[in-house]
Amino acid sequence: MADMITINVDGKDVQCPPKVQLIEALRRNAEIDTPAFCYHPDLKVAGNCRICLVEVEGPRGFALAISCHMQTSPGMKVKTHQSSEKIVKLRKGVMEFLLVNHPLDCPICDKAGECTLQEHYMGQGRHESRLDDAVGKVYKGGVDFRFQDTKGEVRGGKRIDLGETIVLDQERCIICTRCVRFMDDVAKSPQLDIAGRGDHAYLTTFPGKPLKHDYDLCTTDVCPVGALTGKHFRFQQRVWFLKSVESIDPSDSFGANLAIEYHNNRVWRLMPRRNPDVNKSWIANATRLLYQDLNKNRLSDAQLGDKDVTIEMAITAAAGALSAAKKVALVASGHLTVEDNAALVHLARTLGARAEIFGGSWLAVGKPDGIARSGDPVANRKGVQMLGIPESLDTLAQRAGEFDCLMTMGHDLWGADAAKAAPLESIPVRIALSPWNTATTKAATISIGIRAWAEVRGTMVNAAGRIQVMHACPVVPNSDLEAAWLVVSRLAKSQGAATAWATEGEAFRYAGTLARELAGVTYRAIGPMGLSTVAPAVAPVPVKAGV
């Protein structure tokens, strides 16, 4: 970049952006591992943990400064632990202080393996303990540390129920105030605070009030130690076993970036994936708990009427129904990927005048919460629009009599609005592709199970016009399940298309022929952080209700 400046770190010149936190420049540009507990790139700087100390040259020679608060400026001279013995010693000192009142219960701690304290101890602490029984600890986890607040609630100690979602271990807390700052500045709902002072300070909610917020589980992400743990994941799985796949929030058009973490053929949790341009480091509790639906109530096979059949049999039946139909209504879905909807367009074009494609949703659109949800549950609404599919679901209901075959894909039309969907029951053949058993699969004459959002690779375009890739997690309830695009492209082949697609890449390339914004775009070009399809100067267009 043209506006880079030069700073000197440990005697070496380093190019970095101007006026960024020095710690970021050290970590990214100088590639020096700089520890931090209180610093978080998406929270206000508090500067209280003091572990990121460096020496910075000032008018009176090198002076101590915390790199999270200091901003880079041209010609700045910095000494880190690599060249300054003093910094090594002081950081060890800070590490020792942090561990004074932190229990060494890593073997039973849920955070072990992803604990910042553990990592930096191994990296830069590594001292012999000078603690002993007589003088060492305050034992915040002990029974003596429990007391009743003014509302009669028990405070202090281990295993404190902070609210519906979170358990607090007071003894492990290192008072970094990340969670407090998250609730204050991001959630804008101040519910946590540090009470008391000195080494008897402790994290708490207001007397008698539980911690309750749509995003409160984010406090467990920012917690650098095992003080705050989510009840949904507590004691479920050791984090070092977990493998991770990058994905996108399928339940909201904000397109929050997340990681699917799985092990032993099961998804154990969803974690926010940092993307400064989209969701920063946050995802809503509702998004985070989506994984719980992945093995619940799945349509893992297919059904013809009330009869359970294999997926192959159902596809054959559906192909036959399509061939026999005079006029087919195809319903595209913003809950599924661009690839899936491109396949549907492909099917519609193969059927020619016999088919008409409808888009849109009957789900209510809420308001953006300003953090990581736009309120629109149709995650890929923009992507469907880009493919040229109209938002015409209401017309379909009015014109139901014109059709003798209906094919829905990923939608739960009956579940969204049973009254609006009722006229569709007059269509004799109703094919539903769905990952879950829903009111729509119940109303269908042919229902075919497909892979859910976590199990497919594909792209979605969020409300701000940013195209993002979700990758497939190999955990599936039934390995016979196929992605929607594959089922649909096989149906297209049965109706006379040249071949069925073999990869989602082919489907995506086809989407490129339909949408100007997607032409020539590849998965590699999109990358893990997504690619804006809107010119950078244009502000993201807010999704209007009912579009």
Add this chain to the structure above:
Amino acid sequence: MPHPTHWKGKELPNVLRRLFDVPGGHTLEVARKHGAYETIGAALFDKSQFELIELVKDSGLRGRGGAGFPTGMKWSFVPRNTGKPVYLVINADEGEPGTFKDRLCMTRDPHLLIEGMIIAGYALGVRTAYIYVRGEMLPQIQALNRALTEAYAAGLLGENIQGSSYSLDIYVHRGAGAYICGEETGLINSLEGFKGQPRLKPPFPAISGAFAAPTVVNNVETIMAVPYILKNGAKAYGQWGTAKSPGSKLFSVSGDVKKPGVYEVPLAMPYMEFFELCGGLDGELLGCIPGGSSAPVLNAEETRKATMDYESLASLKSMLGSGAVTPFNTTRDPVLILESVARFYAHESCGQCTPCREGTGYVDRVLRNVVSGGGRTGDIDLIKDLADSYEWTTICAFAPGAAWPVQSFVTKFRSYFEAYISKNPEHSESRPLVAMRPGAFW
């Protein structure tokens, strides 16, 4: 006991103690007879803000709260025409152990403080000023409120002071009694209604302080010296002290002297001479805390050479601090003094920064253990090392203030600590490390 007026044939400075011994000196009527508010008029309003700041700069007045920062320079940092109001906040949260000068000033001569605030307020373009008083100081708060009512009634405060175009309102804000609220940004946080924890700097208060506006925080005694400087000029103020430490200062003397109390003496007076003024030492001098509990202690030899000014104490690696002088004699136990000081800092650490939060408590627990007979070889080095670790690694100057007494006491009175430790029959054995405790996993 009245304040002595002369010492060795010379008149003692009378800048701040003017009404200390005058009955009813806290009332406007009596205070006016002794010259209060004489400067509030043409003497002040004919001068420009720039001239006033230059005057204070010339006088060399330094902050009397502890850090000794040049007051005129502090005033000159305040940016002009930012579109934001400028606030003047008086730090009356006198919390340094051993210091009790400001409380006397506020009860005996609150009008001198108000007069100083009007001058400072005018020089800085302040419309609203606060006096942040330590919560426990109820008589002082009452005296200030009474004095403010009188001053408002006499047209010395409020709109268009004494017919000038300058207006100033002063509010007394009662703190809740925390040592850290004497740190200027901690004080500002507390004043705004937040927890009294120091702020990260920059921005400094002069740029963004109270309510995110430029703010000057000055000690009571500092502001009380301003009327004298305006009335008599910078040169008159410089008749006392040295070039770098001009003027007079209030010293709060406690400890082993015959007549403890608050004394106003010229700066650069030798400590030994000062003790004579205080009726002489009680017993044989062992050491002296020269400027409040956070100032590094001086041993007897150092005390004999030290003079009461910023440079002399800096050369002895100590500081004048808030001017709380505590000499102690050979019957005192430095170990117990340090234990008490360390406990104070462990109790008062705001708990924000790791090194100070955990370090002060750690040192306190080690010292308590030494005193109760459980000390081991290496404990002295341990607390020294811990103090070194938190000395300069925190947001504010609390941690160095907590580290200096530890470092200086264990260095200068090491034999006393060793005596405690050697009394423990197991002192040479190393301690068992914490590995087992009830409820632990392994």
